[in-house]
Amino acid sequence: MTRTAHRPTPEELAAAQDTTIADVAAPGLRVLFCGINPGLWSGATGRHFARPGNRFWPALYRSGFTPRQLGPDEQQELPAFGLGITNVVARTTAKAAELTPEEYRTGGAALVERVERLRPQVLAVLGIGAYRAAFGRPKATVGPQRHTIGDTRVWVLPNPSGLNAHYTLDGIAAEFRALRATLSEPGDA
Template sequence: MTGFTPQELEAARDRVIPDVVAGGLSVLFCGINPGLMSAATGRHFARPGNRFWPVLHLSGFTPRLLRPEEQEELLAYGLGITNVVARATARADELSDEEFREGGRQLTARVERVRPRWLAVVGITAYRTAFGERKAVIGPQERTIGGTRIWALPNPSGLNAHWTLEAMAEEFGRLRERAGVPDRRG
């Protein structure tokens, strides 16, 4: 189904994939770190079963369901993608707290350079660890990076099963509305 052998996926460990960024973004989505499938393909949220792309569409950020290989199209909608930690792993729990904190410092510098209106971190635990905000909850955060507001979103991984597709789309939709992004579904 994926077209990659276990050995090919393992060979993608520690790879870094390029961000999808530009100046003037409405929302910069920030994953935890690339998985091995993403690293093998060079595409964000590429693992089958990851709900990022469906949720992005269901919440109105995109006019249709995009595939990972169409990630560059996000820029036309004022959207981008980056990660807290750049290196690929099989699971996020392979990352140390120090990697998350260093990732938070690097992410802050990236946001200061690109200056999106909103930074949307998909994964509350990653946000808490990267920014030292242990009591943060899903939703808009008090912290800002310069003029950039921050919103913590649920992790769209299929492993985060207690968040349904519909509930995630609703939360992403709240961000879309607050960010002033039009509903592009149609």
């Protein structure tokens, strides 16, 4: 499937620095996916995981979370599948390395409040480093965590950024699939 998406200009990307984009979330989701923070491309377009080369949308489809590959311009369809997106840190940056330890800790505390309010089955943090920094768990690994937020299970998934050379798209999709296998389907009692 080929989509022609708006390609931000260098000026639009620069103007997106330190902005925020709205969460795609609702109460009672099966999974609330949590990115590190929006990149400039996402800030300029107002869409999560919008940069070409980000593997979030293909991994979501390949793992069976969606019946077809959605694109960032279709992010509002996610709640119909019991899915949502948020971020540990709300502000956009060119690189996650621009975030401070304090931003991660503050973002982690705000994320806990969001999860307590929305009560998804699972909070899936996309990036081991972000999870470790936000929740003070330096030895955490990819996969299910012992740590819960109320009744919400916490799961760490690989960062889907094209810059994450530790995982291929197939490897990321396999980790998404492992999470999906533990979930009840929409409408299950």
